[in-house]
Amino acid sequence: MTNLERTLIDITVHPAYAGGVFEVLNAFQLAKEQVSVDALAAMMKVIGHTYPYHQAIGFYVERAGYRSSLLDLIRQVPMNYGLAPFRRTGCLT
Numbered sequence: 001m002t003n004l005e006r007t008l009i010d011i012t013v014h015p016a017y018a019g020g021v022f023e024v025l026n027a028f029q030l031a032k033e034q035v036s037v038d039a040l041a042a043m044m045k046v047i048g049h050t051y052p053y054h055q056a057i058g059f060y061v062e063r064a065g066y067r068s069s070l071l072d073l074i075r076q077v078p079m080n081y082g083l084a085p086f087r088r089t090g091c092l093t
Contacts, residue, residue, distance in 0.1 A: 004031055005040040009047065012056050028064035037061065037070040044077050 002010075011018040011027060018024050028035075044054055054077040061071050 003039075004035050005043050008035065008040060008060075009043060009053070009057065012060065013049065013053055025060055025063055028060040028066075032064055032066060037066065037073050041073045041077055044074075 008028060008031060011024050015021045015024045018027060040057070041054075044057065054074055058071060058074040061074055
């Protein structure tokens with residue numbers, strides 16, 4: 001199951017699925033009134049990408065003209081430094 005926040009994350013990770021980075025930016029602009037940046041930040045924490053996609057999402061949020069307080073929510077997403085998948089599978093203790 002997906003929602004708007006998950007879709008924005010997915011197209012940030014794979015911009016070709018949306019037609020390229022300009023279309024991703026357009027999607028963030030169109031979603032500005034409907035998206036919950038709180039939910040977006042929470043979902044990014046749950047997904048735990050090892051690559052710092054929150055930086056790209058922050059870029060799109062900023063360029064799409066979201067309020068700076070919403071951009072601050074993205075800045076608070078912790079980086080995993082590449083260890084999250086190993087911790088989840090129990091390969092790293």
